[in-house]
Amino acid sequence: MKTITSLALLPLLLACGGATGAPSHAHPHGARDGARPTEGFRAHHAEIRTKLDQAAERAMALSSAPPEEVGELIHGIVHFFHHELMPHAQAEERVLYAAADRLVPTPHGRRYTDALRYEHTVVAREVAALHDAMRSGDHSPEALAAIQRRTVELVGLVKAHFGVEEEVVLTVFDELMSAEEFEREVVAPMHASGEDHQHGDAAHEH
Ligand SMILES: [Fe+2]
Ligand SMILES: [Fe+2]
Numbered sequence: 001m002k003t004i005t006s007l008a009l010l011p012l013l014l015a016c017g018g019a020t021g022a023p024s025h026a027h028p029h030g031a032r033d034g035a036r037p038t039e040g041f042r043a044h045h046a047e048i049r050t051k052l053d054q055a056a057e058r059a060m061a062l063s064s065a066p067p068e069e070v071g072e073l074i075h076g077i078v079h080f081f082h083h084e085l086m087p088h089a090q091a092e093e094r095v096l097y098a099a100a101d102r103l104v105p106t107p108h109g110r111r112y113t114d115a116l117r118y119e120h121t122v123v124a125r126e127v128a129a130l131h132d133a134m135r136s137g138d139h140s141p142e143a144l145a146a147i148q149r150r151t152v153e154l155v156g157l158v159k160a161h162f163g164v165e166e167e168v169v170l171t172v173f174d175e176l177m178s179a180e181e182f183e184r185e186v187v188a189p190m191h192a193s194g195e196d197h198q199h200g201d202a203a204h205e206h
Contacts, residue, residue, distance in 0.1 A: 037179040038170040040187060041096075045162055048088065052155045055080050059151035062144045070139050077151055078134045081127040085158065089120045092165075095189045100169050103176055113169070119161045126154045 036042070058073045065073055097113040104112040111117070133147050173182055 035179070036170075036174045037177055037182040038173050041170060041182075042166060045166060048085065049159065049162065051080055051084065052158055056152055056155045059148045059155075062148050067139065070144065074134050074147060077147070078127075078130050081154070082131060086124065086127055089123060091190045091193045093117060093120065094193060096165075096169070096186050099185050100172060104172060116161065116164060116169070119157070123154065123158060123161070126150060126157070130154070 055077045058077050062070060062073055093113075097111075097117060100113050101111045106112050130147065130150055133143065133150075136143070173186070177185070
């Protein structure tokens with residue numbers, strides 16, 4: 001009996017977005033057209049995920065690339081992390097995380113986003129190490145293997161970090177803010193910061 005009832009509800013759940021595992025929009029502030037308030041932010045994350053995959057592919061190509069292409073591959077990796085990912089992280093801390101901290105107060109002077117902020121410091125440290133490796137100009141097999149390993153590990157770390165941002169933090173905004181509030185308090189200030197603008201594909205191509 002229970003199974004029949006669940007199956008009968010399935011089309012309704014799917015129509016409400018239940019297929020993604022995300023909560024439906026029964027909350028009072030959710031966008032009425034079914035789109036989550038954070039949809040645009042999630043789409044930007046998806047663009048960055050594609051570029052994370054490209055960085056990992058460049059790193060994997062290092063072991064078999066002709067010597068004249070190695071410098072270009074390393075530069076492509078470092079440029080993306082340094083000029084695109086890090087500005088995104090900095091804009092998040094100033095705007096998205098600050099808004100999340102206001103939305104979810106925590107006791108003892110801790111911030112709701114402290115763990116994510118700490119992960120940004122780990123990412124920054126790894127990006128700086130890749131930058132140093134690029135500047136050293138060392139293209140020995142050992143140096144290339146170290147860049148490859150560091151890049152692939154960094155991509156994994158950032159993807160896990162994005163998962164927390166999307167599944168935990170953005171979900172809080174979807175549940176507690178309207179689309180208009182999220183636009184006003186997060187999207188517009190992040191764009192105004194001038195550090196989260198690089199949606200085009202020119203940013204890492206030279
Ligand atoms: Fe982040
Ligand atoms: Fe992010």
